[in-house]
Amino acid sequence: MLDALDPDSAQGQVYRALVSSPRSRVAELAARTGLAGDAVRASLAELSAEGAVLVVDPQAEVWDAQSPAEVTEALLQREAARRVGVRRTGIELERLFRTARQDSGSYPALEVVEGGERILATLQRLQSGARRSVRGIDRPPYYGSTGYYADQEVIQRERMAAGIAYHFLYYESACSDPVVGPNMARMIEAGEQARTLAEPPMKLHIGDEDLAVVTLETEDRSDFVALVVRPSALLTTLCQVFDTLWKLAVPVSVADTGAEIDRRDRGILVLMASGATDEAIARRLDLSRRTVVRRVAALLEQLGATNRFQAGVQAARRGWL
Template sequence: MDELEEALLGVSALIESTVAINRDRYSADRLVTTLTGPYRRVLDTAERMIAGARRSIDIVHARRLQEEDRAERAERGLLGRTDPSVQVRLLCSPELIDEGFVSEQVDLPDPVDIRVARVPPLQAILVDRESALVVTGVAANRRAAVIWVPEVIHTLQILFDNVWRGALPAADRIVFGDRARAAFARQILAALRAGVTDEVAARDLAISVRTYRRYVAEIMTLLGANSRFQAGVRAAELGLLPLTRPGSGSGAAPGSG
């Protein structure tokens, strides 16, 4: 995923440099409109773009909002105004997936197609492969613009499509149970990725080696992995492990013995 992250960061840099270097020319041609002021202006613009879509809406939701931004309006509500004939794809980072929204889509006749992948902190809406609303940065450093620059839109769309193909459908994600059990499973996955021996991992987790191996077998089955190393790699690809390599903390397993 490192190459993917670098590519996404590169696109973000491309957007910012394109807007900064050519702001006057693009603004004169109405190819870039910078959005300043409160976050509601961003949401108002997103609402208009979504409502005006004719064929497709592709969304990247990987930028954590500030408290005051979240209080403005629920972004998920904006998608309720789309025409049923418009294809909607939503790409989320694992940390920002909205479980309630995913559940709501399951039984709808025209559900939003939601997938999960690791992406840098970025918000973007691409409409009809012709325009994009892009938001980067946080708080006072937030930068937002509506872009119609063809080369930027083309680059964003290609990258979105490439990430989308390798992303995991939200409804198919691995579910490990309650929060405590999920946290414990991530500790085991981190140990598998790091190649820690069963004895060391079991000691760090304060469980028996037999119990540890039982958990490993269950997790490998859930991940469809043929080896422990593959399970660790697969978990990282699916966003089940943090980007930074975790320490070997300790903790009691639910139902261990």
């Protein structure tokens, strides 16, 4: 359903055409959007499956849009439900961890590792053993020293040079952390794919689909303990949790670290977030359309966004709107 709100996608163009021109035929939608008839039909099928449009006359191929307010509310409810599911999984995992710590022999796929140094060594083994990818969630409190992040950069650069893909999800304030922020920027520049999320539920590292490490603070918060998870239903669940969080998160680029925008770009972002077209933005701000197009492209790159919707979310999180 997110594509229905993205003006840059085929589905978004078809949906907007139906919003402004109710009860349109496929041929009419193709003429308005510039898409081929088959592309329009494919977009309508996807939008219909998501409940964003409905067919009025199947024989004549006449379609209409559902209310944008209802479509937006359904999207927000769906994302809220996914967040609830992720938090529930985190709670169950915490219970399982506590049980495993009391009796680690009760579940062969689990191993408890205590102490920061042993945990860091375990994480390095996870990366060294990965054959395809390393996925991770890095959130406060940060237990690594400056020396740890220097060592991490070395092994990560080596593994990425060997073709290992790194996908990391960060707490949204990581950019302002004096140690984590610069490290994150350097790794992104070196090829890491990074995203941010307001409330990631756990510290997590996953090597391929073979090994996962969940890190938690001890009860008295004086040290850390880790739950090492080997192939099992639990490991599969952790991989699914990461993939769900990754879809909810906002992409990060090197330009995100400490970047600011001027008054003109803030005005463009505000109008973009309200759904204004490039032409409308140009008229409102007394700019040429070419300038608006160029600044919109630059803002998308600066925010690490692939479409206007993501740009609005990222800009709002950074307090630019």
